[in-house]
Amino acid sequence: MADTALTDPRADAEATAGQPTSMGARNRLVLxxxxxxxxxxxxxxxxxxxxxxxxxxxxxxxASTAQWLTAAFLLTxxxxxxxTGYLLQRFNTRPVFIAAMSxxxxxTLIAAIAPGFSVLLIAxxxxxxxxxxxxxxxxxxxxxxxxxxxxxxxxGNISIVISVAPAxxxxxxxxxxxxxxxxxxxxxxxxxxxxxxxxxAVLMKNVTTPRKTHFxxxxxxxxxxxxxxxxxxxxxxxxxxxxxxxxVLPLSVGAVAIAVFILRQLSLQKRDSALLDLRTFRxxxxxxxxxxxxxSMMAMFGTFVLLPIYMQNAIHVSSLTTGLLLLxxxxxxxxxxxxxxxxxxxxGPRALLISGSTLVSLVLWGLTLLDxxxxxxxxxxxxxxxxxxxxxxxxxxxxxxxxxxxPDLYSxxxxxxxxxxxxxxAAGSALFVTILTAREAVLAGQGANVAVSTAGGVHSAFLVGxxxxxxxxxxxxxxxxxxxxxxxxxxxxx
Numbered sequence: 001m002a003d004t005a006l007t008d009p010r011a012d013a014e015a016t017a018g019q020p021t022s023m024g025a026r027n028r029l030v031l032x033x034x035x036x037x038x039x040x041x042x043x044x045x046x047x048x049x050x051x052x053x054x055x056x057x058x059x060x061x062x063a064s065t066a067q068w069l070t071a072a073f074l075l076t077x078x079x080x081x082x083x084t085g086y087l088l089q090r091f092n093t094r095p096v097f098i099a100a101m102s103x104x105x106x107x108t109l110i111a112a113i114a115p116g117f118s119v120l121l122i123a124x125x126x127x128x129x130x131x132x133x134x135x136x137x138x139x140x141x142x143x144x145x146x147x148x149x150x151x152x153x154x155x156g157n158i159s160i161v162i163s164v165a166p167a168x169x170x171x172x173x174x175x176x177x178x179x180x181x182x183x184x185x186x187x188x189x190x191x192x193x194x195x196x197x198x199x200x201a202v203l204m205k206n207v208t209t210p211r212k213t214h215f216x217x218x219x220x221x222x223x224x225x226x227x228x229x230x231x232x233x234x235x236x237x238x239x240x241x242x243x244x245x246x247x248v249l250p251l252s253v254g255a256v257a258i259a260v261f262i263l264r265q266l267s268l269q270k271r272d273s274a275l276l277d278l279r280t281f282r283x284x285x286x287x288x289x290x291x292x293x294x295x296s297m298m299a300m301f302g303t304f305v306l307l308p309i310y311m312q313n314a315i316h317v318s319s320l321t322t323g324l325l326l327l328x329x330x331x332x333x334x335x336x337x338x339x340x341x342x343x344x345x346x347x348g349p350r351a352l353l354i355s356g357s358t359l360v361s362l363v364l365w366g367l368t369l370l371d372x373x374x375x376x377x378x379x380x381x382x383x384x385x386x387x388x389x390x391x392x393x394x395x396x397x398x399x400x401x402x403x404x405x406x407p408d409l410y411s412x413x414x415x416x417x418x419x420x421x422x423x424x425x426a427a428g429s430a431l432f433v434t435i436l437t438a439r440e441a442v443l444a445g446q447g448a449n450v451a452v453s454t455a456g457g458v459h460s461a462f463l464v465g466x467x468x469x470x471x472x473x474x475x476x477x478x479x480x481x482x483x484x485x486x487x488x489x490x491x492x493x494x
Contacts, residue, residue: 026205027145030093033204034138035157037097037196040189041104041131042165045073046304047173048124051182058182059117066117069124071232076128078227078422082276083220084136085415089213092206096137101197104130108193112186123186135161135421136414143402143410151399156341159394164334166301166425170308171330174323214273222261223275229254230423234430276419277412280405286413288478289401292357294420295472296393298428299360302465303367303386305429306436306458311379313454314372325380329387336391341399349396353476356392361473363389364466368459372451393476400479428465435461 048055052066059066087096107126114120138158146154176184233251268274281287307326311317317325344352363386370378398417405413436457443453 029203030205031138031142031145031154031157033196033200034097034134034141035161037101037200038134038138038158038161039165040192040196041101041127041134042161043169043172043189044104044108044127044131045077046166046169047185048073051173051177051185054177054182055117055120059120061117068121071236072121073124073128073131074231074422074426075228076125077132078231078419078426079224080129080132081136081418081422082223082227082415084133084418085276085412086213086215087133088136088140088411088414090210090215092210093137093141094201094204094206096133097204098197098201100130100133100137101193101200102130103127104134105190105193105197108186108190112183112190132418135418136411139398139402139414139417140411143405143414144407148403150345151403152344152395153338153341155399156337156339156344156395158398159340159391160334160337164330164337166304168327168330170304171323171327174320178320214268214271216264216268216273216275219261219264219268219275222257222264226254226257226259226261227419227423229257231426234423234426237430237434274412276415277409280409280413280416283404285404285479286401288475289397289404290416290420292353292393292472292475292479293397293401293417294424295468295475296357296360296390296397297421297424298431299364299386299465299469300390300428301425302428302432302461303364303383306432306461307379307383309436310370310454310458311376314370314451314458315374315376315379316451317376321376325376326383328380329383332384333387333391336388337395340391340395344396344399348481349400349479350477352392352396353479354473356389356396357469357472357476359389360386360393361466361469364462364469367462368466370455370458370462372455374455393472396479400481403481432461432465435464 048070052069055066055069056062104127107123107128107130109123110126111120111123114123138161142154142158143151172188173185176188229250231254233247233249233254236246236250262278265274265276265278269277269279281290304326308322311322311325340352363382366385367382401417402410402413436454439457439460440453443456444450448456
């Protein structure tokens, strides 16, 4: 997998030093290819949710089986992402990119022609294997190549990928399913993915310097059991027919495995051979950024799951209209991200993070007022406001967290951010849906109809989310632009 393509010696020296002084045409091309490709693969993270009813009918499967198409995707990402820290240190940029996009493209092709559920499930796993590699590859390349003064702008583009692509995935699938079969969700993506693979294979350059590093098999096994178990258990929490074997057991096993994994990494990092180097958390800015990132991802994924359920079951809006009502928020988030990045480059993270986290919290408190009589335009306004708040949060978090690390920890920091995205997204979705389901059951038992019980469940879920969101506001005040003269991390005590 190692690639020895010729690269610009000055650029390589800059990458190694972690302090590039300019963005040449080669570096801009590399980042553009990675941005476009990562956006395409991230659309698939949430594209299946709207399609579950159609798949249940066409494939003659129950809801509990159909949910595996999303759960298996998240599980695979949770298992693969921690390994990317090793991959990005051991191999060059170009072969890692080709491997990731090849996996995603092949998985998309298999999904488009899948004769039944089993093959479609395999296709989703193959897709996820490529998706999991792309985000850490993009973030590591960006923080390595981009001059410090311009990082906010570039990270703004990356936040489009992480936040907007999952947001518009359900919209795209809703539009496709309103006129075509579920296979077209993959048929539409396939030529785009293939084109990104071909163009990237031809034009992608190597921008990092690989080095030999130890591959600890035990760490991989512990990581797979730990993060896979937690994501699987969290994903099942909201299912009505899930019992302890699907929830408590995997969560318990996963938590124990993660604890052992952490101890293993602490031991291995003493000789620089950890699969996921946890010395990133010695940096105060990185640690606080991860805490806030976790809360923000929980809020985003939880809200994205809850609002369609509320609109379709409580105020009786069609699936197509639901998708269209959620589209403006995704577009606005995408349009704001580069602007937020430019503001970050001028003023730093604190003002953006405080205002963004406050707005997110206010919106979640506002969503607790929804009931079965609320107009759809109120949901639209709330979703757009939430999208603005998240746009103010994500770009400063990505830039500050990774920018505070030393270059040798960039790949591990990127892998950590990717892992947190998967686990926090699953946790947010599970938390909101579990509360919704529990409250629905209570109200239904009291004789409430579907609309009233759904609205009551949504109220309870957003109330818990709003309470959690308050924590992010004081944390946001603790995050500042790291002094990056030499890339040294700020000590935890300062």
